[in-house]
Amino acid sequence: MSTPLRGKDAQSLDLSGLNLMQDDDAVQADEPPPKITIAREKVLEEAKQALQGDSDKRAVNLVVIGHVDAGKSTLMGRLLYELGKMDEKKRVANERASGKIGKSSFSWAWEFDGTSEERERGITMDVASQIMNTPHRQITILDAPGHKDFIPNMISGASQADCALLVVDAATGEFEAGFDRGGQTREHLLLVRSLGVGQVVVAVNKLDQVEWSQARYEEICSLLRPFLVQSGFQPSKTRFVPVGAMAGINLVKREGPEAEPLNVWYKGPTLVDYLDELEPPTRDITAPLRFPISNVFKGQASGTAVVGRVCSGLVQVGERLRVLPGDETAVVRMIDSEGDSLQWAAAGSSVTLYLTSIDPVHLNIGSVLCPPSAVIPLARSFSARIIVFDIQVPITTGASIELFHHSRDVPASITKLIATIDRATGTVIKANPRVLTKSASAEVQITLRTSAYSGPATIVQPIPLEPFSVNKEMGRVLIRRGGETIAAGVVMDILSS
Numbered sequence: 001m002s003t004p005l006r007g008k009d010a011q012s013l014d015l016s017g018l019n020l021m022q023d024d025d026a027v028q029a030d031e032p033p034p035k036i037t038i039a040r041e042k043v044l045e046e047a048k049q050a051l052q053g054d055s056d057k058r059a060v061n062l063v064v065i066g067h068v069d070a071g072k073s074t075l076m077g078r079l080l081y082e083l084g085k086m087d088e089k090k091r092v093a094n095e096r097a098s099g100k101i102g103k104s105s106f107s108w109a110w111e112f113d114g115t116s117e118e119r120e121r122g123i124t125m126d127v128a129s130q131i132m133n134t135p136h137r138q139i140t141i142l143d144a145p146g147h148k149d150f151i152p153n154m155i156s157g158a159s160q161a162d163c164a165l166l167v168v169d170a171a172t173g174e175f176e177a178g179f180d181r182g183g184q185t186r187e188h189l190l191l192v193r194s195l196g197v198g199q200v201v202v203a204v205n206k207l208d209q210v211e212w213s214q215a216r217y218e219e220i221c222s223l224l225r226p227f228l229v230q231s232g233f234q235p236s237k238t239r240f241v242p243v244g245a246m247a248g249i250n251l252v253k254r255e256g257p258e259a260e261p262l263n264v265w266y267k268g269p270t271l272v273d274y275l276d277e278l279e280p281p282t283r284d285i286t287a288p289l290r291f292p293i294s295n296v297f298k299g300q301a302s303g304t305a306v307v308g309r310v311c312s313g314l315v316q317v318g319e320r321l322r323v324l325p326g327d328e329t330a331v332v333r334m335i336d337s338e339g340d341s342l343q344w345a346a347a348g349s350s351v352t353l354y355l356t357s358i359d360p361v362h363l364n365i366g367s368v369l370c371p372p373s374a375v376i377p378l379a380r381s382f383s384a385r386i387i388v389f390d391i392q393v394p395i396t397t398g399a400s401i402e403l404f405h406h407s408r409d410v411p412a413s414i415t416k417l418i419a420t421i422d423r424a425t426g427t428v429i430k431a432n433p434r435v436l437t438k439s440a441s442a443e444v445q446i447t448l449r450t451s452a453y454s455g456p457a458t459i460v461q462p463i464p465l466e467p468f469s470v471n472k473e474m475g476r477v478l479i480r481r482g483g484e485t486i487a488a489g490v491v492m493d494i495l496s497s
């Protein structure tokens with residue numbers, strides 16, 4: 001997620017490439033850096049109150065996953081409408097626009113796909129997001145593309161999520177196509193679980209296509225249940241709900257003649273009832289600040305702008321921060337959240353920081369901002385516990401991979417296969433296995449290497465990483481090979497820096 005640049009800064013972004021910055025901007029950039037005006041204790045107190053506050057809705061990040069065409073965008077579009085986020089005028093406009101190009105069945109998906117397109121055209125590399133309010137939750141929806149290639153955007157979406165909404169298609173043969181080998185239902189579930197997402201709501205969609213058959217609904221639930229347990233989801237954190245996304249049945253309510261066949265056998269909660277119960281994660285605001293940079297905008301009027309999410313701790317205006325890797329520091333001039341200027345931002349918020357007192361060349365995508373007194377470790381080699389996806393070519397020692405960590409990707413090798421692990425119990429199945437095949441859980445050693453393009457004398461630059469046990473968000477990694485995600489996992493120990 002990201003906060004787009006606004007107003008004057010958005011304009012100067014366009015100008016910056018031509019070095020046409022206006023004079024008053026230049027003067028502003030030379031101003032002395034701001035000082036801290038609020039005591040740290042007071043900020044911490046305010047942040048704690050904001051997190052616990054009864055008046056504020058509790059915030060959760062939800063990633064929507066599922067096989068291509070399961071109805072994810074339709075479901076989200078219709079849900080926004082039912083919750084009053086999309087007005088009638090917009091709905092009619094979407095219906096017209098989609099009808100015009102002969103795609104009226106996609107009219108609900110229009111709202112979501114329209115937004116994601118818009119964001120894709122924008123300047124950030126992140127996932128599209130929408131905010132939805134249920135009675136007790138403010139839910140940020142991270143829209144994940146359903147197609148086969150797990151693009152980094154999906155990964156970055158999943159790695160920000162606290163919970164997942166899995167959409168499956170109940171139509172005859174369609175659920176099976178998504179659930180069988182090669183389908184994305186299993187792969188998405190494994191991926192989000194391995195990135196630390198523990199809660200999942202399964203929406204069994206398109207039940208209208210099977211005459212709202214209770215038997216079909218139960219068949220799908222009984223096929224998914226054992227797989228969910230096997231993948232590491234606790235049954236107490238897994239919910240199933242029958243829905244008809246297109247007609248809006250059982251999303252917020254179950255009324256009218258269209259809902260009658262479902263009302264005959266289903267008396268349980270609606271989708272929104274379940275979403276309203278999602279457990280927000282505990283945000284660690286007392287831990288040291290970790291702010292991985294997902295985008296940088298140089299030459300801004302108010303200093304260099306860096307976009308990212310506060311993964312732990314707090315950041316406040318006037319604070320001096322260290323940029324890792326490297327020895328440089330910068331001062332926070334301004335914090336912007338969706339156009340609002342803030343004095344501080346706490347774990348869980350996605351914000352834009354305007355930094356000063358630093359040469360912008362030292363600010364890069366993937367760098368992490370930390371307090372100078374508690375910097376994040378740097379790693380060239382580390383052990384990780386991974387889940388292998390549905391791969392054709394097994395992983396062997398020495399395999400060349402691309403390592404993804406937040407917005408950074410670096411060349412690396414799997415230098416040791418330490419053990420295969422039983423996913424349910426966590427015990428070692430086999431020490432020093434020769435290969436890792438699909439669906440294996442394993443502990444491996446990963447070592448960064450120089451890229452194929454750099455000369456032989458190039459030294460490998462370490463990357464900022466933290467064990468998952470210390471900081472969940474800084475301890476998740478993804479492993480790709482040849483443009484395909486082959487495994488995901490969490491950092492165990494840092495072996496060399």
Ligand SMILES: Nc1nc2c(ncn2[C@@H]2O[C@H](COP(=O)(O)OP(=O)(O)OP(=O)(O)O)[C@@H](O)[C@H]2O)c(=O)[nH]1
Pocket residue numbers: 066067068069070071072073074075105106109145146147205206207208209243244245246247
């Ligand atoms: N009959 C029926 N069709 C539906 C329902 N929900 C979605 N569809 C249709 O299923 C098709 C795919 O819907 P999308 O919402 O685009 O699916 P998606 O999962 O977002 O697809 P990707 O983004 O490509 O992965 C569209 O033609 C929808 O109209 C439903 O409840 N009933």
